[in-house]
Amino acid sequence: MRHIPLIVLGVGGVGRALLRHIIANRDFHAARFGLRLQIVALVDSTGAVVEPQGLQDETLQEIEQAKAQGTPLVETPYGYHASDARAIVDVAGTDGAIVVDCTASDAVIPALELALERGYGAVLANKKPLTGSMALFRRLTGSGRLRYETTVGAGTPMIATLESLIRSGDAVRRIRGIFSGTLGYLMSELQSDRPFSVAVRQAYQMGYTEPDPRDDLGGMDVARKALILARMLGWGLELDDVAVEPLFPPDMAEGSVDAFLAGLTVLDKAFAQRVEEAHGQGCTLRYVAEIADGRCSVGLQSVPMDSPLGRLRGSDNLAEFHTRWYSPSPLVIQGRGAGVEATAAGVLSDIVALAQRG
Ligand SMILES: NC(=O)c1ccc[n+]([C@@H]2O[C@H](COP(=O)([O-])OP(=O)(O)OC[C@H]3O[C@@H](n4cnc5c(N)ncnc54)[C@H](OP(=O)(O)O)[C@@H]3O)[C@@H](O)[C@H]2O)c1
Structure with missing residues (x-):
């Protein structure tokens, strides 16, 4: 049995879903791959729990439940104050370790760099490290020991699909995708003639949006995903190079969430007009990431109803890969693009893939 030390940031x-999946899959991973994933450190924004022998499953379950109830790691019986994930990687890392980034922070980048310098593996759910400078992207991905499937499309294997196309030597000419479950849901609601303001409020109330819906409607999360795919194609783009169309005007960027939601009705007419224009041409509106001709853009597009993007409903994500060999019909991959369980499953798959390489 090979023991793989894991340091989980976030x-x-x-x-937390990752901890549950690791425990639930212990017997399967042992029988199928001869692997035991040992969590030697957990880190949150307040502190860390470190156990060089690997935390017992009972302790992990206790910590998982405490965190679910909002208790910071530092306040659990096992935690201590720590504000620097790099220092934890420094003390807890050993040969063959894998550092797993389940934060949404760029403060952990030095920890990831140290891990890769030491020859450890790293798995990211966090897009921020890959959407900083191009130089950082090259350093992180150039190691060959970094996996980041869930940064685009959550557990749906969009990165693996693109990697496979690149490895085959196929020429990827254009990628179009819907990479936000929230915006996908909104577009489906607009298509059903729901006013924009009502659709956004509904998504907010159902917990489909970030606590501040402007974080979804601004398009930056989709822009980061588009940038990761473009960089995988070898294009030296920065985040500022991505043309982003936010779904609200700049004067609505400030102020409280309540005021923002209340003010959205002013946008209803313009959205209804765009929906009607699109319908008149047999099309429907979608919030599309477009990666083609060395450029990236994210924004509203009118797409044919009978195309893969046009047929998509609800919160699924979808990517179309237009390549030399997938032409004129693109290679299409579709699946849920969010949700902690599917995302944790994707992270776990990356961990096992790295562990299997030894
Ligand atoms: N949720 C999804 O469906 C989904 C899908 C695909 C990808 N992702 C990505 O997965 C990542 C995690 O998402 P999530 O939904 O689990 O977010 P979350 O619930 O907000 O959890 C973020 C975690 O990161 C910790 N953290 C923040 N700054 C830190 C730092 N400097 N050092 C160490 N830990 C730090 C937080 O600590 P505290 O607990 O102390 O606040 C928290 O535990 C994000 O990058 C997200 O974009 C999520």
């Missing part, structure tokens, strides 16, 4: 929704 014990929020995805990090």
